[in-house]
Amino acid sequence: MIRRPPRSTPKPSSAASDVYKRQALHYGTGVFEGIRGNWNEEKGVVNIFRLREHYDRLLRGCRLLMLDIPYTADQLCEITIELVERNAHQHDIYIRPLAYKSAELVANLKLQDLESDFTLITVPFGNYLGSDTLRCCTSSWRRVDDPMIPARLKISGIYVNSILAKTEATLSGFDEAIILNHDGHVCEGSGENIFVIADGRIITPSLEDNVLPGITRDTVIQLAQSELGLSLVERTIDRSELYLADEVLLSGTAAHLTPVIELDNRPIGDGKPGPISTKLQEMYFDIVVGRNPKYMHWCTAVSYTNLRAHETEADLVCRRLLEKKKGGGGG
Numbered sequence: 001m002i003r004r005p006p007r008s009t010p011k012p013s014s015a016a017s018d019v020y021k022r023q024a025l026h027y028g029t030g031v032f033e034g035i036r037g038n039w040n041e042e043k044g045v046v047n048i049f050r051l052r053e054h055y056d057r058l059l060r061g062c063r064l065l066m067l068d069i070p071y072t073a074d075q076l077c078e079i080t081i082e083l084v085e086r087n088a089h090q091h092d093i094y095i096r097p098l099a100y101k102s103a104e105l106v107a108n109l110k111l112q113d114l115e116s117d118f119t120l121i122t123v124p125f126g127n128y129l130g131s132d133t134l135r136c137c138t139s140s141w142r143r144v145d146d147p148m149i150p151a152r153l154k155i156s157g158i159y160v161n162s163i164l165a166k167t168e169a170t171l172s173g174f175d176e177a178i179i180l181n182h183d184g185h186v187c188e189g190s191g192e193n194i195f196v197i198a199d200g201r202i203i204t205p206s207l208e209d210n211v212l213p214g215i216t217r218d219t220v221i222q223l224a225q226s227e228l229g230l231s232l233v234e235r236t237i238d239r240s241e242l243y244l245a246d247e248v249l250l251s252g253t254a255a256h257l258t259p260v261i262e263l264d265n266r267p268i269g270d271g272k273p274g275p276i277s278t279k280l281q282e283m284y285f286d287i288v289v290g291r292n293p294k295y296m297h298w299c300t301a302v303s304y305t306n307l308r309a310h311e312t313e314a315d316l317v318c319r320r321l322l323e324k325k326k327g328g329g330g331g
């Protein structure tokens with residue numbers, strides 16, 4: 001974890017008070033990102049996907065929540081590359097930056113009074129949804145509306161909305177929830193954008209329908225138009241259009257591109273991943289691991305050979321322990 005000091009020096013405090021007195025823990029006053037690093041075994045690199053775009057979105061959220069973190073998007077990218085190098089991952093990873101109100105002022109609701117901090121962690125990460133095809137339900141929870149809390153930013157507190165929907169769906173035996181917005185139109189999954197494919201066209205809700213401007217959503221839009229020549233429409237989608245679609249596809253950093261094969265116990269199309277979803281998925285998986293030269297500008301390759309240059313003594317000890325374990329040394 002990299003935890004850089006905030007601009008103003010915080011008061012001395014114990015590790016425990018750090019956590020439980022912090023304003024963000026009480027009120028969700030943070031913005032975060034979920035970024036994937038995809039391990040390419042052949043080349044021995046972790047490819048971080050669309051790193052800069054994630055930090056542009058994080059900084060937009062910082063503006064709204066008055067999170068004063070002293071870094072530009074370029075500096076945040078540099079810090080991230082350094083951490084990935086230091087952690088020497090040789091598997092897929094999830095990168096989680098968080099900018100948050102760190103002030104130990106729990107009964108203060110004025111953003112302008114509260115200092116901010118930034119943390120960054122990387123963790124190993126595999127299949128997020130637990131399945132390659134999804135059975136979904138329509139959530140009884142509605143998406144937050146822009147005049148309440150803007151859904152177009154990744155604000156920590158908003159995620160209670162997603163968590164309620166995801167919990168309801170999974171406790172009822174589904175893989176994921178499809179959330180409608182305040183007027184009953186299709187919005188998104190709990191952590192994914194949604195695409196409807198019907199009559200050879202690909203349709204996705206417009207940003208004004210309270211969806212997150214997903215980076216994977218933008219990837220799908222570009223690939224569908226420029227690689228598959230599909231006409232793409234961003235517009236309000238009725239709930240019934242989902243049941244009648246040929247294909248439905250969810251997109252997200254954690255979720256990748258995953259076809260929905262069933263909604264509310266009704267099959268979508270013939271109940272199998274459709275041809276357009278499959279083509280998009282194949283292209284996307286090649287791109288994110290850095291196998292498509294045309295889209296290498298979306299990948300930041302962190303090479304395993306560089307990793308050693310940054311290695312501290314502690315990292316080295318960890319690595320040796322891991323190598324011993326791998327070699328059957330039993331730790």
Ligand code: PMP
Binds near residue numbers: 217
């Ligand atoms: N919608 C929501 C609510 C999300 O949490 C996510 C995940 N960040 C997405 C959509 C997909 O966004 P992205 O493709 O940028 O990960």
